[in-house]
Each structure stands twice: as structure tokens, then as C-alpha cells.
Amino acid sequence: MIEAIEYNTERPHLIIPEYGRHIQKMVDQAVAEEDPEKRNKQAKSIIAVMGNLNPHLRDVPDFQHMLWDQLFIISKFKLDVESPYDKPTPEELYAPPEPLAYPQNYPKYRFYGNNIKRMIDVANSWEDGDKKEGLVLTIANHMKKCFLNWNKDTVEDDVIFQHLYELSEGKINLKNSDEDLRDAQKLLKNKKRFNTASGGKKHHKNNNRGRKRY
Numbered sequence: 022m023i024e025a026i027e028y029n030t031e032r033p034h035l036i037i038p039e040y041g042r043h044i045q046k047m048v049d050q051a052v053a054e055e056d057p058e059k060r061n062k063q064a065k066s067i068i069a070v071m072g073n074l075n076p077h078l079r080d081v082p083d084f085q086h087m088l089w090d091q092l093f094i095i096s097k098f099k100l101d102v103e104s105p106y107d108k109p110t111p112e113e114l115y116a117p118p119e120p121l122a123y124p125q126n127y128p129k130y131r132f133y134g135n136n137i138k139r140m141i142d143v144a145n146s147w148e149d150g151d152k153k154e155g156l157v158l159t160i161a162n163h164m165k166k167c168f169l170n171w172n173k174d175t176v177e178d179d180v181i182f183q184h185l186y187e188l189s190e191g192k193i194n195l196k197n198s199d200e201d202l203r204d205a206q207k208l209l210k211n212k213k214r215f216n217t218a219s220g221g222k223k224h225h226k227n228n229n230r231g232r233k234r235y
Contacts (some may be wrong), residue, residue: 064102
């Protein structure tokens with residue numbers, strides 16, 4: 022009996038360990054089957070068992086397609102059966118992913134962040150009107166708040182208007198307007214209040230010492 026014991030280190034490598042060794046053996050048996058009709062029946066039975074092992078994925082779109090792809094992957098793409106979907110290839114599976122396009126933006130005023138520039142571009146695309154004016158003032162106030170995150174003292178509205186003019190490529194001009202942005206102290210006060218509400222709460226430990234226990 023001791024000689025018949027199998028150790029995992031001596032067994033074949035599992036292609037998809039989540040399905041276990043029994044599924045692996047069933048797939049290997051289907052690959053070795055010479056009768057095409059029996060081989061197709063075995064493949065469909067294996068798909069049914071694989072689906073029962075993942076009942077929480079039944080509502081996922083293309084669930085069956087995923088199971089068939091995994092079946093071919095477990096067989097190392099050696100299984101020759103009639104699949105309702107295109108058979109995957111090793112080149113598709115092991116192909117290196119394409120590099121993701123990373124935004125290489127080098128804004129002039131980095132303390133505003135890239136989102137401010139996107140908001141300004143959206144404002145430039147809108148037609149003139151009350152809606153656009155409201156968005157522009159919101160952007161300007163947010164720019165002032167971002168500025169104060171780096172400079173805790175204060176900043177004049179004319180500085181924010183000049184930066185807004187430059188970032189909008191001269192399309193948004195509030196330099197000669199009578200608009201007033203929110204006071205710096207109020208912006209900093211709201212920030213402190215938000216920080217206190219979110220992370221500044223003191224947690225009091227419940228002291229059960231002295232209570233009667235029954």
C-alpha cells in the first residue's frame with residue numbers, strides 16, 4: 022500500500038488547479054479517445070461538470086464560451102472536438118499584452134492636476150450661457166482650493182484667473198470680470214471640517230469594568 026501512494030510532486034502538473042485533478046484526468050481521457058463521436062460526448066460531459074463546479078458564474082455573459090476555452094487550455098490544445106465557439110490558440114493565450122497608453126501630460130501648473138485641464142476642455146466645448154458660466158466659476162473655485170493645498174497662506178483671484186486663461190489657451194477670460202471667488206479661509210475651513218468628519222473622530226473604548234455580570 023505504501024508503494025501505491027501518489028504524491029502531488031510526482032503527479033502531472035495541473036493546467037488549471039481550480040478544477041482539480043479529476044477534471045484533468047477526464048480531459049486527458051478525452052484526448053486519448055480515438056472515436057470522434059465518443060470524444061465529443063465526453064467533452065460535453067466535462068463541460069457540464071465544469072459548469073456545476075462554478076454555479077455562481079452561470080449568469081456571467083459568455084459563461085459557456087469561457088468553459089470551452091478552459092477545456093482546450095487544460096488539454097494543452099490537443100483536444101479535437103466540435104466546439105460551438107472558435108478554438109483558442111496558444112499564440113493568443115501566451116501573447117504578451119499590449120502596453121497601456123499612459124497619459125504623458127506635463128502641465129504648466131502641476132498642483133492643479135490633470136482633471137482640471139479636462140474640465141477646462143469640457144467647458145470650452147460648451148456653448149456660451151448660464152450653464153457654462155456656472156461651470157467656469159466652479160472650476161475657478163476648485164483651482165483656488167487646489168492652489169491653497171500647496172500654499173497655505175492665500176492667493177488673489179487675479180492669479181487664478183490668469184492661470185485659467187493660460188490653461189484654456191485664452192478661451193476663458195475672467196481677468197476683467199467682476200466675479201469673486203470664495204474666500205480662502207472658507208475653503209480651508211471646509212477642508213479642515215471634512216478631514217475632521219472623516220478621519221478625526223475619536224473612538225472611545227467601551228469600559229465594561231465595574232459592571233455586574235449575571
